[in-house]
Amino acid sequence: MKTKRAKRNVILIAAAAAILGPTVPLTATASTPVTPKPLEWAKCEGSGLDPRQECATVHVPMDYSDPGGKKIGIAVSRIPSEKPTVRRGALLLIAGGPGGGSLDEISGKGQKLPQEVRNAYDLIGFDPRGVGRSAPVSCGLDSGDLVRSKYFPWPAPDGSVTESMVTARRVADACERNGGELMRHISSADNARDIDRIRAALGERKLSAWGLSYGSYVGAVYGQLFPHRTDRFVLDSNLDGNGDRVHGQVGRALWAGFEAGVEDVFPEFAKWASAPGEYHLADTAAEVRPLFLRLAAxxxxxxxxxxxxxxxxxxxxxxxxxxxxxxxxxxxxxALAQLILAAQKGTVPPAPEPPPEALMQNALAVTHATTCNDSEWPESSAQYQKEVDQSRAKYPLTAGMPRNATACAAWPYPLKQDPVRITDRGPSTILLVQNKRDPAAPLSGARNLRAALGKRAVMVTVDSTGHDAYLGNGNACGDRTVTRYLATGERPARDTYCGGASGRTP
Structure with a gap:
């Protein structure tokens, strides 16, 4: 059954088809050669940055179906290659989120890159449209809707989605009222098109990239829209790029991944929490799960x-x-064990420091806009209730949250285009790196993306726990494999497995 939003889309597409055609214009606009103005690099604002970091602005269409219309500025940063004689090109850091940016990450995460990588590339960061210093947006949400356990769509204790639907309508109304015109034009495909404008402005024929988490999906979309402009692409902590098998919807798949992801990680936590020591929760790992579920109830x-x-x-x-x-x-x-131990005694640890409200407002506005504009979402509370009930029964640790309603259930803007379908068409330029146990980007979803990419990609699976594999929560074997590819172009001949100890431990 089509949702009301889908029915509106039929009317809009029919009206536009005579002028634009159904899908060609956006792809054609994205592929049309652009002659950008030379970038005007200047010292970046902010403290604690690498003194070599410089910033510029790339102007892009707010609406790619109207390339001659209103423009917005995308903030871009650069740290030049540390050895120009061996410089290969530009390496773009694509941050996670949606709602995250990498503008200053080249002075942070970028400096963790091995020397041979920093020699080979100019490191490039950017704030995606709507984020930070790139035409930032805000929905002006009520403070209660900024609470992390609220914008993650947890159902009521009895599993009811009624209050979640009320919250979805309230948040969607706020985004429509306060978000401005750009909220209609924030999507993963638009982010990929902006990246290609950045590539052109840099004067690069091809671009290399390191995309993390949601950034891995943006990298996959870029590789689909602009396959012959990809040099060496590393996709890290990968989302199921074509949507979960139940819904086939990219936005919902981002949330659905928490079901399998949390289940994959919990045994590691249980094993750790059953060891002797300050944070001992139970004598055996098998006892930790029922202990947690009883306490939550x-x-x-x-x-x-x-x-x-x-x-x-x-x-x-x-x-x-x-x-x-x-x-x-x-x-x-x-910290989780400390919280559990305190709660068992009827007490709480010191309250955590919340992020700055302005940062939360911005990040959540972009999160809602991206996930809601990327794909169709149901509007029926009965549909959400059915899926939440099924999820709670199968995955009690996440209590139905991954299948619950978000603001997308009441999103006011019609879908502009179908999600970009990730396929095996294009050059073989992609290396996926994936931890075996990742709460937000489970191995099962990464395998789906790997299968969709076919011969275009090779995947290295890392026997580690946590999100962010390369130079983060992975291991030395995985790090070496990625570094070798970025620095030399040498990639494993086939999918490979990196066993061994995790790169980080509690």
Whole structure:
């Protein structure tokens, strides 16, 4: 059954087809050669940056179906190659999110790159459209909707999605009221087109990239839209680029991945938490899971006041969200164990410091716009309730959250185009690096992306836990494999597995 939004799309597409054609114009516009103005590099704003980092602005169409219309500025940064005599080209860092930027990451994460990589490339960062210093947007959300356990769509303790649907409508209304015209034009495909404008402005015939998490998906989309402009592409902590097998929708797949991802990581946490020591939760790993589920259910019934916390109380969903957050990096295990131990006694640890509100407003506006504009979402509360009930039964740790309604259930803007389908058409320039146990980008989703790319890609699976594999929570074998590819172009002949100890431990 088509949603109301889909029915609106039929009318809009029919009206536009006579002038634009159904899908060709956006692709053709993206592929049309652009002669950019030379970039005007200047010292970057901000503190703690590498003194070599410089910044510029690339002007791009706000709406790629109207390339002669209004322009927005995309903030771009650069640290030149440290050995110009061996310089190969430009390496773009594509941040996760949606809602994250890499403008200053070239002075942070970029400086962790091995010397041979920093010699081979100019390091390039950017804030995607709507983010940071690239025409930032905000929905002006109520402070309560900024709480992490609220914008992650956790159902009510009994599994009801009624309040989630109310929140979805409130957030979508705020985005429509306060977000401005750009909110209609923030999507993964638009991000990929902006990247190609950045490539052209840099004067590069081809571009190399390191895309992390959501950035891996943007990198895959770029490789699909502009396959012959890819040099060496590393996609790290990969999302299922064509949507989960239940829905086939990219936006929903981003959330759905938490089901398998959390299940993949929990046994590692349980094993760690059953070892003797300060954070000992149980005598055996098998006891940790029921302990956690019982505690979450108790907190659903009897929340504990939490003075100073933006949640005001420690309830079951706050505990579940703390679990998800801790699983991104094994170094978060102790904080989760501390929270569990305190809650068992009816107490709470010191309240965590929330991120700055302006940063949250910006990041959430871009998150909502990207996931809602990327693909169709159901509008029926009955549909969400059915899927949440099924998810809660199969994946009790995540309690239905990955299948619940977000603002996309009430998103006011019609879908402009179908999601970009990732295929095996194009040159073989991609290396996927993927941790075996990743809470947000599970191995199962990465394997789906790998299968879709066919001979265009090779995947290295790393026997490690956490999100962010290369130079993060991976291991030395995986790091060497990625570094070798970026520095020399040498890539494994076939998919490979990197066993051994994790790169980081609690």
């Amino acid at each position: 108790r907190l659903d019934r009897e929340p504990i006041p939490w003075p100073g916390a933006n949640t005001a109380e420690l309830n079951g969903n706050v505990l579940r969200q703390a679990m998800v957050d801790a699983f991104y990096d094994p170094e978060g295990f102790p």
